[in-house]
Amino acid sequence: MHILLILAGAMLVAIAYNFFLIPHEILSSGLSGIAIMLGIISPLNTGVLNFLLNLPLLVLGVMKLGKKFIAYTILSVVSLSIFLYIVPVIQLSTEPILSSLFGGVLTGAGVGLTFRASASSGGFDIIAMLLARKRDFPLGTLLSMMNAVVIVAAGFLFSWDAALSTLIAIYATGKVVDTIHTKHIKLTLNIVTSKGDELCEKMLKNLYRGITVMDAKGAYSGESRSMLMTVITRYQLNEVKQMIHEVDPHAFVNITQTVEVMGLFHRE
Template identity: 55%
Template sequence: MLRIVIIFLSSILLAIGYNWFLLPHKILSTGISGIAMMIGLLTPINTGIVNLLLNLPLFILGFLKLGKRLMTYTIFVVITNSIALILIPIQPLSTDPILSSVFGGVLVGVSSGLIFRFSASTGGFDIIGLLLTRKKDIPLGTLLFGMNAVIVFISGFLFSWDVALYTLLSIFITGKVIDAIHTRHLKLTLMIITNRGEEIREVLLSHSVRGITIVEGEGAYTKEKRKVLFMIITRHELGEVKRLITETDPRAFVNIMETVEVMGFFNKLKD
Protein backbone atom coordinates (compact mmCIF):
# COMPACT_ATOMS: atom_id res chain seq x y z
CA MET A 1 0.00 0.00 0.00
CA LEU A 2 2.84 2.40 0.86
CA ARG A 3 4.42 1.71 -2.53
CA ILE A 4 1.19 2.64 -4.35
CA VAL A 5 0.80 5.86 -2.32
CA ILE A 6 4.39 6.98 -2.99
CA ILE A 7 4.17 6.13 -6.70
CA PHE A 8 0.83 7.99 -6.92
CA LEU A 9 2.16 11.13 -5.19
CA SER A 10 5.39 11.02 -7.20
CA SER A 11 3.41 10.86 -10.45
CA ILE A 12 1.49 13.99 -9.45
CA LEU A 13 4.72 15.74 -8.38
CA LEU A 14 6.10 14.91 -11.82
CA ALA A 15 3.17 16.68 -13.46
CA ILE A 16 3.66 19.71 -11.20
CA GLY A 17 7.29 19.91 -12.29
CA TYR A 18 6.16 19.92 -15.93
CA ASN A 19 3.18 22.31 -15.73
CA TRP A 20 4.49 24.84 -13.20
CA PHE A 21 8.17 25.00 -14.09
CA LEU A 22 9.08 23.54 -17.48
CA LEU A 23 6.16 23.91 -19.92
CA PRO A 24 5.48 27.63 -19.23
CA HIS A 25 9.00 28.36 -20.53
CA LYS A 26 8.89 25.74 -23.33
CA ILE A 27 11.53 23.74 -21.49
CA LEU A 28 11.32 20.02 -22.22
CA SER A 29 11.92 16.99 -20.07
CA THR A 30 13.44 13.64 -20.96
CA GLY A 31 12.10 10.75 -23.02
CA ILE A 32 8.59 10.31 -24.34
CA SER A 33 7.42 12.98 -21.90
CA GLY A 34 9.70 15.47 -23.67
CA ILE A 35 8.23 14.53 -27.05
CA ALA A 36 4.70 14.82 -25.60
CA MET A 37 5.56 18.26 -24.18
CA MET A 38 6.90 19.32 -27.58
CA ILE A 39 3.70 18.22 -29.37
CA GLY A 40 1.60 19.84 -26.65
CA LEU A 41 3.38 23.16 -27.19
CA LEU A 42 3.02 23.03 -30.98
CA THR A 43 -0.61 21.81 -31.14
CA PRO A 44 -3.85 22.38 -29.18
CA ILE A 45 -3.67 18.81 -27.81
CA ASN A 46 -2.95 18.58 -24.07
CA THR A 47 0.45 17.14 -23.14
CA GLY A 48 -1.19 14.56 -20.85
CA ILE A 49 -3.25 13.11 -23.70
CA VAL A 50 -0.24 12.95 -26.02
CA ASN A 51 1.88 11.33 -23.30
CA LEU A 52 -0.70 8.59 -22.78
CA LEU A 53 -1.16 7.93 -26.51
CA LEU A 54 2.59 7.71 -27.17
CA ASN A 55 3.02 5.19 -24.36
CA LEU A 56 0.18 2.86 -25.39
CA PRO A 57 2.15 0.80 -27.96
CA LEU A 58 5.08 0.59 -25.52
CA PHE A 59 2.77 -0.87 -22.86
CA ILE A 60 1.99 -3.79 -25.15
CA LEU A 61 5.66 -4.45 -25.89
CA GLY A 62 6.54 -4.07 -22.22
CA PHE A 63 3.96 -6.62 -21.12
CA LEU A 64 5.28 -9.12 -23.63
CA LYS A 65 8.98 -8.60 -22.89
CA LEU A 66 9.48 -7.02 -19.45
CA GLY A 67 6.91 -8.71 -17.21
CA LYS A 68 3.50 -7.86 -15.80
CA ARG A 69 4.55 -6.50 -12.40
CA LEU A 70 6.88 -3.77 -13.70
CA MET A 71 4.46 -2.81 -16.46
CA THR A 72 1.42 -2.70 -14.13
CA TYR A 73 3.16 -0.11 -11.96
CA THR A 74 4.43 1.72 -15.05
CA ILE A 75 0.93 1.96 -16.54
CA PHE A 76 -0.34 3.27 -13.19
CA VAL A 77 2.40 5.94 -13.23
CA VAL A 78 1.73 7.03 -16.82
CA ILE A 79 -2.06 7.19 -16.39
CA THR A 80 -1.82 9.11 -13.09
CA ASN A 81 0.77 11.47 -14.53
CA SER A 82 -1.24 12.04 -17.73
CA ILE A 83 -4.45 12.82 -15.80
CA ALA A 84 -2.53 15.20 -13.54
CA LEU A 85 -1.06 16.94 -16.60
CA ILE A 86 -4.60 17.50 -17.89
CA LEU A 87 -6.05 18.71 -14.56
CA ILE A 88 -3.16 20.87 -13.27
CA PRO A 89 -3.12 24.25 -15.04
CA ILE A 90 0.02 25.35 -16.87
CA GLN A 91 1.15 28.42 -14.95
CA PRO A 92 4.68 29.62 -14.17
CA LEU A 93 5.74 29.92 -10.55
CA SER A 94 8.80 31.86 -11.67
CA THR A 95 9.40 34.20 -14.59
CA ASP A 96 13.09 33.24 -14.67
CA PRO A 97 13.71 30.33 -17.08
CA ILE A 98 16.97 29.38 -15.38
CA LEU A 99 15.32 29.05 -11.97
CA SER A 100 12.48 27.12 -13.60
CA SER A 101 14.97 24.79 -15.31
CA VAL A 102 16.74 24.11 -12.03
CA PHE A 103 13.72 23.61 -9.79
CA GLY A 104 11.75 21.85 -12.51
CA GLY A 105 14.68 19.47 -13.00
CA VAL A 106 14.85 18.84 -9.25
CA LEU A 107 11.12 18.07 -9.00
CA VAL A 108 11.23 15.76 -12.01
CA GLY A 109 14.36 14.07 -10.64
CA VAL A 110 12.91 13.55 -7.15
CA SER A 111 9.62 12.16 -8.45
CA SER A 112 11.28 9.93 -11.06
CA GLY A 113 13.87 8.71 -8.56
CA LEU A 114 11.15 7.69 -6.08
CA ILE A 115 9.22 5.93 -8.85
CA PHE A 116 12.36 3.98 -9.84
CA ARG A 117 13.17 3.22 -6.22
CA PHE A 118 9.81 1.52 -5.75
CA SER A 119 10.27 -0.82 -8.74
CA ALA A 120 8.30 1.15 -11.33
CA SER A 121 9.23 3.36 -14.26
CA THR A 122 7.91 6.48 -15.97
CA GLY A 123 7.38 4.61 -19.24
CA GLY A 124 8.53 5.91 -22.59
CA PHE A 125 12.27 5.75 -23.19
CA ASP A 126 12.72 3.60 -20.07
CA ILE A 127 10.72 0.83 -21.75
CA ILE A 128 12.53 1.33 -25.07
CA GLY A 129 15.91 1.32 -23.33
CA LEU A 130 15.21 -1.83 -21.33
CA LEU A 131 13.95 -3.62 -24.45
CA LEU A 132 16.98 -2.65 -26.54
CA THR A 133 19.55 -3.53 -23.89
CA ARG A 134 18.10 -7.03 -23.77
CA LYS A 135 18.87 -7.42 -27.46
CA LYS A 136 22.16 -5.54 -27.67
CA ASP A 137 25.01 -5.19 -25.19
CA ILE A 138 24.57 -1.42 -24.86
CA PRO A 139 24.78 0.44 -21.53
CA LEU A 140 21.29 1.68 -20.67
CA GLY A 141 22.55 5.07 -19.47
CA THR A 142 24.40 5.70 -22.75
CA LEU A 143 21.35 4.69 -24.75
CA LEU A 144 18.97 6.97 -22.84
CA PHE A 145 21.43 9.87 -23.04
CA GLY A 146 21.62 9.49 -26.81
CA MET A 147 17.84 9.45 -27.20
CA ASN A 148 17.45 12.47 -24.93
CA ALA A 149 20.14 14.37 -26.84
CA VAL A 150 17.91 14.17 -29.92
CA ILE A 151 15.13 15.94 -27.99
CA VAL A 152 17.51 18.75 -27.03
CA PHE A 153 18.56 19.35 -30.64
CA ILE A 154 14.99 19.22 -31.93
CA SER A 155 13.88 21.76 -29.31
CA GLY A 156 16.68 24.05 -30.50
CA PHE A 157 15.43 23.98 -34.09
CA LEU A 158 11.72 24.26 -33.23
CA PHE A 159 11.91 26.89 -30.49
CA SER A 160 15.29 28.51 -29.84
CA TRP A 161 18.79 27.47 -28.82
CA ASP A 162 18.24 29.24 -25.48
CA VAL A 163 15.33 26.86 -24.88
CA ALA A 164 17.54 23.92 -25.92
CA LEU A 165 20.19 24.94 -23.39
CA TYR A 166 17.57 25.35 -20.65
CA THR A 167 16.28 21.88 -21.57
CA LEU A 168 19.81 20.47 -21.37
CA LEU A 169 20.27 22.06 -17.95
CA SER A 170 16.98 20.61 -16.71
CA ILE A 171 17.79 17.12 -18.04
CA PHE A 172 21.26 17.24 -16.45
CA ILE A 173 19.84 18.22 -13.04
CA THR A 174 17.11 15.58 -13.33
CA GLY A 175 19.75 12.91 -13.98
CA LYS A 176 21.88 13.98 -11.01
CA VAL A 177 18.90 13.97 -8.64
CA ILE A 178 17.78 10.54 -9.86
CA ASP A 179 21.31 9.23 -9.30
CA ALA A 180 21.32 10.63 -5.76
CA ILE A 181 18.00 8.94 -4.95
CA HIS A 182 18.23 5.75 -6.91
CA THR A 183 21.57 5.35 -8.74
CA ARG A 184 20.00 3.40 -11.51
CA HIS A 185 23.24 2.68 -13.40
CA LEU A 186 24.98 1.14 -10.38
CA LYS A 187 25.72 -2.58 -10.59
CA LEU A 188 25.38 -4.80 -7.53
CA THR A 189 26.63 -8.31 -6.79
CA LEU A 190 24.35 -10.50 -4.69
CA MET A 191 25.58 -13.51 -2.74
CA ILE A 192 22.56 -15.52 -1.60
CA ILE A 193 23.03 -18.34 0.92
CA THR A 194 19.93 -20.48 1.25
CA ASN A 195 18.47 -23.91 1.95
CA ARG A 196 16.06 -23.40 -0.94
CA GLY A 197 18.57 -22.83 -3.72
CA GLU A 198 16.57 -24.49 -6.49
CA GLU A 199 13.37 -22.60 -5.60
CA ILE A 200 15.16 -19.25 -5.54
CA ARG A 201 16.95 -20.07 -8.79
CA GLU A 202 13.66 -20.78 -10.54
CA VAL A 203 11.84 -17.70 -9.26
CA LEU A 204 14.75 -15.35 -10.08
CA LEU A 205 15.23 -16.74 -13.58
CA SER A 206 11.50 -16.43 -14.27
CA HIS A 207 11.52 -12.73 -13.34
CA SER A 208 14.96 -11.58 -14.52
CA VAL A 209 17.27 -11.61 -17.55
CA ARG A 210 20.35 -11.89 -15.33
CA GLY A 211 22.47 -15.01 -15.12
CA ILE A 212 23.00 -16.89 -11.87
CA THR A 213 25.98 -18.94 -10.78
CA ILE A 214 25.39 -21.60 -8.10
CA VAL A 215 28.07 -23.21 -5.92
CA GLU A 216 27.87 -25.62 -3.01
CA GLY A 217 28.47 -24.13 0.43
CA GLU A 218 28.97 -25.54 3.91
CA GLY A 219 28.51 -23.82 7.25
CA ALA A 220 31.83 -23.71 9.12
CA TYR A 221 30.16 -24.31 12.49
CA THR A 222 27.05 -26.37 11.64
CA LYS A 223 28.59 -28.30 8.70
CA GLU A 224 25.21 -27.83 7.04
CA LYS A 225 25.16 -27.95 3.23
CA ARG A 226 23.65 -24.94 1.52
CA LYS A 227 23.45 -23.42 -1.96
CA VAL A 228 25.27 -20.16 -2.64
CA LEU A 229 23.87 -18.18 -5.56
CA PHE A 230 25.78 -15.32 -7.18
CA MET A 231 24.19 -12.81 -9.55
CA ILE A 232 24.85 -9.27 -10.74
CA ILE A 233 21.96 -6.84 -11.15
CA THR A 234 21.38 -3.12 -11.57
CA ARG A 235 20.31 -0.97 -8.64
CA HIS A 236 17.00 -0.54 -10.44
CA GLU A 237 16.26 -4.25 -10.03
CA LEU A 238 17.24 -4.58 -6.37
CA GLY A 239 13.81 -3.93 -4.84
CA GLU A 240 12.11 -6.59 -6.93
CA VAL A 241 14.91 -9.16 -6.41
CA LYS A 242 14.85 -8.65 -2.62
CA ARG A 243 11.09 -9.17 -2.63
CA LEU A 244 11.37 -12.40 -4.60
CA ILE A 245 14.10 -13.78 -2.32
CA THR A 246 12.21 -12.88 0.87
CA GLU A 247 8.97 -14.44 -0.38
CA THR A 248 10.76 -17.66 -1.41
CA ASP A 249 13.04 -18.03 1.62
CA PRO A 250 12.62 -15.52 4.48
CA ARG A 251 15.66 -17.05 6.21
CA ALA A 252 18.02 -16.59 3.26
CA PHE A 253 21.26 -14.72 4.00
CA VAL A 254 21.93 -12.11 1.30
CA ASN A 255 25.12 -10.08 0.98
CA ILE A 256 24.75 -7.09 -1.38
CA MET A 257 27.97 -5.55 -2.69
CA GLU A 258 28.69 -2.68 -5.07
CA THR A 259 30.30 -3.83 -8.32
CA VAL A 260 33.06 -1.67 -9.78
CA GLU A 261 33.04 -3.11 -13.30
CA VAL A 262 31.37 -5.88 -15.29
CA MET A 263 33.00 -7.56 -18.29
CA GLY A 264 31.09 -9.75 -20.72
CA PHE A 265 27.45 -9.84 -21.78
CA PHE A 266 25.86 -8.52 -18.61
CA ASN A 267 22.37 -8.16 -20.11
CA LYS A 268 22.10 -11.77 -21.26
CA LEU A 269 21.59 -15.08 -19.50
CA LYS A 270 24.83 -17.02 -19.37
CA ASP A 271 24.66 -19.66 -16.66
Protein backbone atom coordinates (compact mmCIF):
# COMPACT_ATOMS: atom_id res chain seq x y z
CA MET A 1 0.00 0.00 0.00
CA HIS A 2 2.80 2.43 0.91
CA ILE A 3 4.63 1.69 -2.33
CA LEU A 4 1.48 2.35 -4.39
CA LEU A 5 0.97 5.68 -2.61
CA ILE A 6 4.57 6.69 -3.27
CA LEU A 7 4.29 5.79 -6.97
CA ALA A 8 0.97 7.62 -7.32
CA GLY A 9 2.42 10.67 -5.58
CA ALA A 10 5.48 10.69 -7.84
CA MET A 11 3.29 10.45 -10.95
CA LEU A 12 1.14 13.40 -9.81
CA VAL A 13 4.23 15.53 -9.17
CA ALA A 14 5.72 14.62 -12.56
CA ILE A 15 2.47 15.60 -14.33
CA ALA A 16 2.38 18.88 -12.39
CA TYR A 17 5.94 19.73 -13.38
CA ASN A 18 5.85 18.71 -17.05
CA PHE A 19 2.31 19.87 -17.88
CA PHE A 20 2.01 23.08 -15.83
CA LEU A 21 5.23 24.39 -14.25
CA ILE A 22 8.12 23.72 -16.64
CA PRO A 23 6.39 25.07 -19.80
CA HIS A 24 6.01 28.46 -18.07
CA GLU A 25 9.45 28.44 -16.37
CA ILE A 26 7.77 28.16 -12.98
CA LEU A 27 9.77 26.40 -10.27
CA SER A 28 8.63 24.17 -7.46
CA SER A 29 9.94 24.07 -3.91
CA GLY A 30 13.09 22.30 -2.77
CA LEU A 31 15.73 20.56 -4.82
CA SER A 32 13.08 19.67 -7.39
CA GLY A 33 12.72 23.39 -8.07
CA ILE A 34 16.48 23.65 -8.61
CA ALA A 35 16.29 20.61 -10.92
CA ILE A 36 13.56 22.35 -12.95
CA MET A 37 15.65 25.52 -13.13
CA LEU A 38 18.76 23.67 -14.32
CA GLY A 39 16.67 21.63 -16.76
CA ILE A 40 15.34 24.82 -18.35
CA ILE A 41 18.76 26.46 -18.78
CA SER A 42 20.65 23.29 -19.76
CA PRO A 43 20.06 20.39 -22.18
CA LEU A 44 19.83 17.86 -19.34
CA ASN A 45 16.49 16.24 -18.47
CA THR A 46 14.81 17.41 -15.24
CA GLY A 47 14.41 13.81 -14.04
CA VAL A 48 18.12 13.11 -14.41
CA LEU A 49 19.00 16.34 -12.60
CA ASN A 50 16.52 15.59 -9.80
CA PHE A 51 18.16 12.21 -9.19
CA LEU A 52 21.72 13.58 -9.32
CA LEU A 53 20.94 16.42 -6.90
CA ASN A 54 19.27 14.07 -4.42
CA LEU A 55 21.83 11.26 -4.65
CA PRO A 56 24.39 12.58 -2.12
CA LEU A 57 21.61 13.48 0.32
CA LEU A 58 20.11 10.00 0.03
CA VAL A 59 23.50 8.42 0.75
CA LEU A 60 23.85 10.68 3.80
CA GLY A 61 20.29 9.90 4.86
CA VAL A 62 20.96 6.16 4.81
CA MET A 63 23.65 6.71 7.44
CA LYS A 64 21.81 9.26 9.56
CA LEU A 65 18.04 8.65 9.37
CA GLY A 66 15.62 5.75 9.89
CA LYS A 67 16.17 2.85 7.46
CA LYS A 68 12.56 2.32 6.38
CA PHE A 69 11.93 6.06 6.07
CA ILE A 70 14.98 6.61 3.88
CA ALA A 71 14.20 3.47 1.81
CA TYR A 72 10.75 4.84 0.98
CA THR A 73 12.31 8.24 0.29
CA ILE A 74 14.77 6.68 -2.14
CA LEU A 75 11.84 5.00 -3.92
CA SER A 76 10.04 8.36 -4.07
CA VAL A 77 13.05 10.20 -5.55
CA VAL A 78 13.87 7.46 -8.07
CA SER A 79 10.27 7.04 -9.24
CA LEU A 80 9.81 10.82 -9.60
CA SER A 81 13.03 11.07 -11.60
CA ILE A 82 11.87 8.24 -13.92
CA PHE A 83 8.40 9.74 -14.38
CA LEU A 84 9.89 13.17 -15.13
CA TYR A 85 12.00 11.51 -17.82
CA ILE A 86 9.08 9.55 -19.32
CA VAL A 87 6.23 12.10 -19.15
CA PRO A 88 6.52 14.59 -22.04
CA VAL A 89 6.65 18.34 -21.42
CA ILE A 90 3.33 19.69 -22.73
CA GLN A 91 1.85 23.15 -22.18
CA LEU A 92 -1.77 22.48 -21.22
CA SER A 93 -2.55 26.10 -20.37
CA THR A 94 -1.30 29.36 -21.83
CA GLU A 95 -2.06 31.24 -18.60
CA PRO A 96 0.92 31.28 -16.15
CA ILE A 97 -1.18 32.05 -13.06
CA LEU A 98 -3.57 29.16 -13.68
CA SER A 99 -0.61 26.89 -14.42
CA SER A 100 1.14 27.85 -11.19
CA LEU A 101 -2.05 27.19 -9.20
CA PHE A 102 -2.89 23.85 -10.80
CA GLY A 103 0.76 22.81 -10.79
CA GLY A 104 1.06 23.70 -7.12
CA VAL A 105 -2.14 21.85 -6.21
CA LEU A 106 -1.09 18.69 -8.06
CA THR A 107 2.38 18.86 -6.54
CA GLY A 108 0.87 19.22 -3.07
CA ALA A 109 -1.40 16.23 -3.68
CA GLY A 110 1.56 14.12 -4.79
CA VAL A 111 3.79 15.18 -1.91
CA GLY A 112 0.92 14.68 0.54
CA LEU A 113 0.44 11.09 -0.65
CA THR A 114 4.18 10.54 -0.24
CA PHE A 115 4.07 11.77 3.36
CA ARG A 116 1.07 9.56 4.11
CA ALA A 117 3.23 6.62 3.03
CA SER A 118 5.78 7.51 5.76
CA ALA A 119 8.28 8.87 3.22
CA SER A 120 9.47 12.24 1.97
CA SER A 121 10.21 13.64 -1.45
CA GLY A 122 13.88 14.02 -0.53
CA GLY A 123 15.88 17.18 -1.15
CA PHE A 124 15.36 20.02 1.32
CA ASP A 125 13.40 17.78 3.71
CA ILE A 126 16.51 15.67 4.30
CA ILE A 127 18.74 18.74 4.60
CA ALA A 128 16.39 20.36 7.13
CA MET A 129 16.12 17.17 9.20
CA LEU A 130 19.90 16.76 9.33
CA LEU A 131 20.48 20.43 10.23
CA ALA A 132 17.76 20.35 12.88
CA ARG A 133 19.50 17.46 14.61
CA LYS A 134 22.59 19.65 15.15
CA ARG A 135 20.85 22.93 15.95
CA ASP A 136 17.52 23.60 17.64
CA PHE A 137 15.93 25.28 14.61
CA PRO A 138 12.33 24.46 13.69
CA LEU A 139 12.08 22.41 10.51
CA GLY A 140 9.41 24.68 9.04
CA THR A 141 11.66 27.74 9.32
CA LEU A 142 14.58 25.93 7.72
CA LEU A 143 12.46 24.74 4.81
CA SER A 144 11.03 28.25 4.27
CA MET A 145 14.51 29.78 4.22
CA MET A 146 15.76 27.27 1.65
CA ASN A 147 12.68 27.69 -0.53
CA ALA A 148 13.23 31.47 -0.49
CA VAL A 149 16.53 30.83 -2.27
CA VAL A 150 14.63 29.05 -5.06
CA ILE A 151 12.23 31.98 -5.46
CA VAL A 152 15.01 34.58 -5.62
CA ALA A 153 16.92 32.44 -8.13
CA ALA A 154 13.83 32.28 -10.35
CA GLY A 155 13.61 36.07 -10.29
CA PHE A 156 17.23 36.62 -11.31
CA LEU A 157 17.48 33.83 -13.90
CA PHE A 158 14.09 34.19 -15.59
CA SER A 159 11.88 37.10 -14.53
CA TRP A 160 10.24 38.42 -11.40
CA ASP A 161 6.91 37.37 -12.88
CA ALA A 162 8.28 33.81 -12.86
CA ALA A 163 9.41 34.32 -9.26
CA LEU A 164 5.95 35.45 -8.18
CA SER A 165 4.36 32.55 -10.05
CA THR A 166 6.81 30.23 -8.27
CA LEU A 167 5.70 31.72 -4.96
CA ILE A 168 2.06 30.99 -5.85
CA ALA A 169 2.93 27.40 -6.78
CA ILE A 170 4.87 26.83 -3.53
CA TYR A 171 2.05 28.35 -1.47
CA ALA A 172 -0.57 26.18 -3.17
CA THR A 173 1.62 23.11 -2.65
CA GLY A 174 1.98 23.83 1.05
CA LYS A 175 -1.75 24.31 1.57
CA VAL A 176 -2.64 21.05 -0.15
CA VAL A 177 0.06 19.14 1.73
CA ASP A 178 -1.31 20.48 5.02
CA THR A 179 -4.79 19.36 4.00
CA ILE A 180 -3.67 15.84 3.13
CA HIS A 181 -0.96 15.31 5.70
CA THR A 182 0.60 17.78 8.14
CA LYS A 183 4.15 16.56 8.11
CA HIS A 184 5.76 18.38 11.05
CA ILE A 185 3.15 17.90 13.78
CA LYS A 186 4.71 16.11 16.73
CA LEU A 187 2.87 13.35 18.57
CA THR A 188 3.46 11.76 21.97
CA LEU A 189 2.85 8.01 22.17
CA ASN A 190 2.27 6.16 25.44
CA ILE A 191 2.32 2.43 24.68
CA VAL A 192 1.32 -0.11 27.34
CA THR A 193 2.48 -3.58 26.30
CA SER A 194 3.44 -6.99 27.65
CA LYS A 195 6.27 -7.16 25.10
CA GLY A 196 8.18 -4.04 26.09
CA ASP A 197 11.70 -5.26 25.37
CA GLU A 198 10.83 -6.66 21.95
CA LEU A 199 8.86 -3.58 20.90
CA CYS A 200 11.52 -1.21 22.21
CA GLU A 201 14.24 -3.04 20.27
CA LYS A 202 12.22 -2.93 17.05
CA MET A 203 11.43 0.77 17.36
CA LEU A 204 15.01 1.74 18.18
CA LYS A 205 16.24 -0.25 15.19
CA ASN A 206 13.85 1.34 12.70
CA LEU A 207 13.21 4.83 14.08
CA TYR A 208 15.46 7.76 14.89
CA ARG A 209 13.67 8.49 18.17
CA GLY A 210 14.47 8.05 21.84
CA ILE A 211 12.18 5.95 24.02
CA THR A 212 11.54 6.09 27.78
CA VAL A 213 10.55 2.76 29.36
CA MET A 214 8.58 2.63 32.61
CA ASP A 215 7.18 -0.22 34.68
CA ALA A 216 3.38 -0.29 34.80
CA LYS A 217 0.75 -2.40 36.52
CA GLY A 218 -2.85 -2.97 35.49
CA ALA A 219 -5.21 -1.69 38.19
CA TYR A 220 -7.87 -4.29 37.36
CA SER A 221 -5.77 -7.31 36.38
CA GLY A 222 -2.79 -6.61 38.61
CA GLU A 223 -0.50 -7.81 35.79
CA SER A 224 2.85 -6.15 35.13
CA ARG A 225 3.34 -4.29 31.87
CA SER A 226 5.89 -1.97 30.27
CA MET A 227 4.94 1.55 29.23
CA LEU A 228 6.95 3.07 26.39
CA MET A 229 6.82 6.82 25.90
CA THR A 230 8.20 8.48 22.79
CA VAL A 231 7.66 11.60 20.66
CA ILE A 232 7.50 11.21 16.88
CA THR A 233 6.65 13.37 13.90
CA ARG A 234 3.27 12.98 12.25
CA TYR A 235 4.54 11.30 9.11
CA GLN A 236 6.13 8.51 11.20
CA LEU A 237 2.82 7.51 12.78
CA ASN A 238 1.79 4.90 10.21
CA GLU A 239 5.18 3.23 10.45
CA VAL A 240 5.08 3.12 14.25
CA LYS A 241 1.52 1.77 14.32
CA GLN A 242 2.56 -1.01 11.96
CA MET A 243 5.52 -1.93 14.18
CA ILE A 244 3.30 -2.00 17.29
CA HIS A 245 0.76 -4.21 15.51
CA GLU A 246 3.47 -6.63 14.38
CA VAL A 247 4.96 -7.05 17.88
CA ASP A 248 1.88 -6.77 20.11
CA PRO A 249 -1.54 -6.39 18.45
CA HIS A 250 -3.13 -6.11 21.91
CA ALA A 251 -0.99 -3.17 23.07
CA PHE A 252 -2.83 -0.12 24.45
CA VAL A 253 -1.65 3.04 22.70
CA ASN A 254 -2.52 6.62 23.67
CA ILE A 255 -1.63 9.16 20.95
CA THR A 256 -1.73 12.88 21.74
CA GLN A 257 -0.63 15.94 19.77
CA THR A 258 2.42 17.64 21.29
CA VAL A 259 2.54 21.43 21.51
CA GLU A 260 6.29 21.78 22.10
CA VAL A 261 9.34 19.60 22.68
CA MET A 262 12.37 20.74 24.66
CA GLY A 263 15.62 18.86 25.12
CA LEU A 264 17.23 16.31 22.84
CA PHE A 265 14.44 15.64 20.36
CA HIS A 266 16.58 16.59 17.33
CA ARG A 267 19.96 15.55 18.65
CA GLU A 268 21.86 12.29 18.54
